[in-house]
Amino acid sequence: MRHLIQLTCSALFFLASTTVIAYPTKPITIIVPQAPGGTNDIVGRAVAQRLGEQIKASVIVENRPGAGGNIGTQFVANGPKDGHTLLMTISSAQAINPALYKNPGFDPINDFIPIAMVGAVPNVLVVNPTFPAKNLDDFLKLVKSKPPGTYQFASAGNGTLNHLLGEMLNQSYGISLQHIPYKGVAPALNDLLGGQVQIAFASLPSVLQFINSQKLVALGVSSAKRSPVLPDVPAIAEKIPGFSGTLWIGLFAPKGTPKSVIDKLQSELQATLANPELKEKLQASGVELSNMTPAEFAKQLQEDIIRWAKIVKLSGASLD
Known part of the structure; x- marks a missing residue:
């Protein structure tokens, strides 16, 4: 009986491992919560093409603009947590909107897992x-x-x-x-x-x-x-000492996505961003590629939320 239990556990472990390795099992959709033609859309499409080649799967970019990025961001936050629906967003949406909108409809820290900062412009x-x-x-x-x-x-x-x-x-x-x-x-x-x-x-x-x-x-x-x-x-x-403000672009998964999927996405995206042709294309368009770890990216997000909240307050900007 003990031997049978061991065999059963081994079989279950094998099946679980196989499931992880099989990811992705369908096309990956990267939601860009801004309109076509902007920086996030340009970078998102370039990265999606190379990521698809790297991960050997179809990676689709879907624009869901509206409310300064809130509509697409909410869509991902409330969507499936299986790694097949991701968010490619920018600092203005993820770090500024929580201070700008009375109810943005998402929590930038608690609703998402940072996969990687792609770069900054x-x-x-x-x-x-x-x-x-x-x-x-x-x-x-x-x-x-x-x-x-x-x-x-x-x-x-x-x-x-x-x-x-x-x-x-x-x-x-x-x-x-x-x-x-x-x-x-x-x-x-x-x-x-x-x-x-x-x-x-x-x-x-x-x-x-x-x-x-x-x-x-x-x-x-x-x-x-x-x-x-x-x-x-x-x-x-x-000319104006201290004046500084860059836009970063980052990939996120909704909180609740399995760690094994997050680990694979982080590994595959790192390999994707190391592609010489993609690096050259992004750098030529003005994107300074990031070498932050996911943990460093998470810390940067937290710091930016605090920093931009102060600037939003001084500007008097507020949206419902």
Whole structure:
């Protein structure tokens, strides 16, 4: 009888092991809670393609925009916990929305397990070519000399990172650019390119092509140091010490996903991000790849939640 019990336990262990090894058993869907065309969408699709090749499975990107990223994030938080529905999101949604919205509908810490930070990108202070200032020094002098509200800046919406960076610029330099919120990156860029609004902060990957084609003029980057992709464009911190705000992109699974699945996803994603072609593609678009461990990423998220909550409070931004 003891021998039979041992055999049964061994068989159950073998079946459990086989189940783990068999993951994934169906296509993996990566939910991007922002509209197509933004940084998260660009990076998410590049990573999904290589992850699918690495894990030998179909990896699909599905955009579920709305409420600043809350709709797609809630969808994953409330979805299946089997590793087949994941969240690729950005710091503005995961770290800022909990302070911005009275009820975002998710808990960024308790509803998710960090798999990996893919990388980070600066925002770029860009202007339409018709704007009179063509460099950061002239821009700061010009806007400082004009009455409040003379110039407007566009953002992808209230409380987004590019909105808060504009407010940070107002506060740190004593100016009053008027905020014009749009419903997403694409409409904001369309009006910026068309000249309906002349100033914006936008993530580097979303505007790099327009900077290179001279359809937009880059004045400064929001990272603490210059971007290797735009070495001639100064960091705003060179003129305004302490000014800094980058956008990170990370992959999450809903809390409750089995540890064995999380471990495999972390291992496979690490191998994916080491792919030379993917690294070159992401770095060329302005993404600085991360080497954080999942634990370090979790700590970074907690610190960012506290940091941005203070900035949201100072800005007075609040959404229902």
